[in-house]
Amino acid sequence: MERGFYWAVLWLLAGCEQTPFSGYSGYVEGDWQVVAAPESGWVTALPKANGEAVAVGEVLARFDDEGQRLAADEAREQMLAAKAAFEDSLSGERQSRLKGFEAKAAALRLRLQQARRDAKCYTALAKADAAARAEAEQAVLTVQTLQEQLRAAEADLAAARQPARNGVQLRLKAAWQASERHWALAQWHVDNRAVISRADGVLYERYVKLGEWVSAGTPMFKVLPKGARKAVFYVPEAVLAQFPVGRRVRVSGDGVGQLTAAVDKVAVSPEYAPPMLYDERSRGSLRFRVEATLLGTAADVVPFGLPVSVEAEHD
Structure with missing residues (x-):
């Protein structure tokens, strides 16, 4: 009887797989x-709907930008004025002023020529007692005065033809460069009135509506970039070493067949454990969260929340 019981137990154990x-x-x-x-602003356009594909640089929303465009136009005009002032400092006085200096010098030369002839004549007459000595002296004094005036006029003309001093040029150049940066900043604010996508993918959710006021930093869209689906699974501590970052794993699920993924994140602490002390007997119940990015174009159609099974690929 006892022997028969043992054989029955052995038969049951052998039958269990x-x-x-x-x-x-x-x-x-x-x-x-x-x-x-x-930036903050009123939403004036939402060109993309939920579920639509988006590309890098594609506009997802626009804010009102009238004030920013006016500021950019003003900054541009200030930049152009500063640039013109700097370029003028390199070329000297304007042609209209140069012509005035040249005409003044030419007129003084003609007067000096006439004054020299008069002085020569009066000096000769004074020596012959045909004219008063005072008249001859006055004529000579007139020549000297005109010579001084001509030298001053020619110096003014030469200075007008020269560019501005180095210090003036440097100051005007710095003002021009500062105005260029100010204009670039104003244009940057104009560009920021358009909210753009930073990745190729799919727009999954909009958090704002047309006509709403949105503050800077407020989440507006939820985008899933291409290749951003991942398998999240949990492994016990005993096999955690089999899933280092970079390890390829096989992922399988209903309707998707078998996919390949690459581990890119491993938890450094247990994700969950029973409410007990970590002794030798409880260590086996610890689970660590592992994330693996799904690879290949087939991964882009895997539905979210799909239950999957994950195994490590062996070398």
Whole structure:
């Protein structure tokens, strides 16, 4: 009787088959990119709807920009004025003023020529007692005066033809460069009135409506970049070393077949554990969260939340 009982137990144990290992349980999640408002403003356009594909640089929203455009136009005019002032300092006086200096010098030369003839004549007459000596002396004095005036006029003309002093040029150049930066900053504020996508992917959710006031830094859109789906799964401590960052894993799920993923994040602490002390018997119940990015174009159609099984690929 006793021997028969033992044989029955052995038969039952032999008939039991171990359940084959089917991988660690997990699910598919998106590595979302949240697009926030760069500046505050009223929403005037929302050209993209939920579910539409977006590309890098594509406009997702526009803010009112009248004030920013006026500021940019004003900054541009100030920059052009500063640039013109600097260029003028390199070329000397304007042609109209140069012509005035030249005409003044030419007139003085003619007067000096006439004064020299008069002085020569009066000096000769004074020696012959045909004219008063005072008249001859006055004529000579007139020549000397005109010579001094001509030298001053020619010096003014030469100075007018010269560019501005180095110090003046440097100051005007610095003012021009500062105004260029001010204009660039004003134009940057104009550009920021358009909220653009920073990645190729799909717009999954809009958090704002047309006509709303949005403050700077407020989340506006939820975008899933291409290749941003990942498998999240949990492994026990005993096999954690099998899933280092960079390790390829096999991911399988209903309707998607088998996919390949690459581990890119491993938790440094247990994700969950029973409410007990970490002794030798409880260590086996610890689970660590692992994330692996799904690879290949087929991964872009895997639905979120899909339950999956994950196994490490062996070399």
